[in-house]
Amino acid sequence: MTRIFSGITPSGHLTLGNYLGALRQWVEAEHTPSDALFCVVDLHALTVEHDPARLRRLTRQNATLFLAAGLDPRRCTLFVQSHVAEHTRLSYLLECTATDGELRRMIQYREKAAKAEAAGQGVRLSLLTYPVLMAADILAYAADEVPVGEDQRQHVELTRDLAVRFNQRYGHTFTVPKATLPTVGARVMDLQDPTSKMGKSSENTAGIVYLLDEPAVITKKVMRAVTDSGEGGVVYNRAARPGVANLLDVLAACTGGDPEKLAGGYAQYGPLKRDVAEAVVELLRPLRERHAVLAADPGEVERVLREGAERARGIARPVVDRAYEAIGLLPA
Ligand code: AMP
Numbered sequence: 606m607t608r609i610f611s612g613i614t615p616s617g618h619l620t621l622g623n624y625l626g627a628l629r630q631w632v633e634a635e636h637t638p639s640d641a642l643f644c645v646v647d648l649h650a651l652t653v654e655h656d657p658a659r660l661r662r663l664t665r666q667n668a669t670l671f672l673a674a675g676l677d678p679r680r681c682t683l684f685v686q687s688h689v690a691e692h693t694r695l696s697y698l699l700e701c702t703a704t705d706g707e708l709r710r711m712i713q714y715r716e717k718a719a720k721a722e723a724a725g726q727g728v729r730l731s732l733l734t735y736p737v738l739m740a741a742d743i744l745a746y747a748a749d750e751v752p753v754g755e756d757q758r759q760h761v762e763l764t765r766d767l768a769v770r771f772n773q774r775y776g777h778t779f780t781v782p783k784a785t786l787p788t789v790g791a792r793v794m795d796l797q798d799p800t801s802k803m804g805k806s807s808e809n810t811a812g813i814v815y816l817l818d819e820p821a822v823i824t825k826k827v828m829r830a831v832t833d834s835g836e837g838g839v840v841y842n843r844a845a846r847p848g849v850a851n852l853l854d855v856l857a858a859c860t861g862g863d864p865e866k867l868a869g870g871y872a873q874y875g876p877l878k879r880d881v882a883e884a885v886v887e888l889l890r891p892l893r894e895r896h897a898v899l900a901a902d903p904g905e906v907e908r909v910l911r912e913g914a915e916r917a918r919g920i921a922r923p924v925v926d927r928a929y930e931a932i933g934l935l936p937a
């Protein structure tokens with residue numbers, strides 16, 4: 606059976622990008638014959654300045670949204686990363702496999718380190734090593750597939766490199782995973798700045814649709830989306846017309862259509878925006894409703910996470926034990 610692993614960092618409120626790029630694929634994966642684990646990767650939220658109380662709140666909220674999006678704890682394993690010690694236990698061995706150079710090349714590290722420096726904050730060492738912890742997240746479960754959005758492709762490539770290197774040096778230990786990306790919605794862009802990805806930790810929230818935004822708020826954000834000037838009406842061209850292309854991508858992802866074909870149905874931006882707003886509102890409506898029900902019973906979410914962590918430990922333990930032995934550490 607295909608083993609699937611993926612995670613989301615509780616560094617902000619989940620966005621439409623998280624849903625279309627990741628969560629929705631996860632729910633689909635759950636309905637194929639597979640053994641899937643989905644994780645709120647809280648340790649990754651400590652790599653940049655954070656507020657402890659907010660992190661606790663967001664961790665709970667993200668987990669609740671996993672359930673609200675349709676993940677069923679009877680079909681998959683849902684848990685919080687810091688509840689399973691195997692992640693950090695394996696991470697150290699992978700730090701002894703990765704090189705300083707390959708981590709400094711990671712695009713996300715360069716971008717976030719530059720941002721922290723510009724804000725006059727120190728760059729936490731964990732920001733540099735975080736892709737190694739991510740590799741540990743994946744390899745500890747012998748995952749075959751990692752459903753993620755486009756921005757995580759480079760990290761999954763690194764994970765593959767580390768798995769292959771470790772196996773070559775110390776004997777076959779890890780399954781070499783591959784990233785699986787959605788066909789549309791792999792990179793949802795910010796509605797106010799369509800050349801940047803819609804990210805949950807951006808400061809300017811006007812261009813970000815959050816999963817728990819009220820319908821009126823979603824509509825307002827979509828109607829105010831930046832579109833492109835230029836001749837030729839509504840055409841699908843990601844490079845020349847990023848704003849309109851993003852709206853068409855979102856519409857396609859919501860309705861199951863093809864962005865290029867959808868463009869043909871519109872002469873003006875106004876009607877396109879109205880249809881996008883309606884499609885997003887309808888896509889997220891059931892999720893928001895289920896979230897309200899689940900949030901009223903936090904004990905149930907905690908129970909799901911406790912059971913999930915137990916199951917996760919049972920899978921990761923023997924894999925990580927094998928890696929400790931293979932690398933030359935004396936069994937305890
Ligand atoms: P993050 O928000 O960085 O924790 O990402 C969690 C998951 O959502 C990863 O699989 C990302 O690739 C995906 N994701 C985040 N933002 C977007 C976006 N704007 N478009 C598509 N996927 C995204």
Ligand code: TRP
Nearest residue numbers: 610611612613614646739742743
């Ligand atoms: N780094 C991912 C992100 O920022 C989150 C993540 C951490 C992850 N560990 C993972 C995703 C393991 C997939 C598999 O989006």
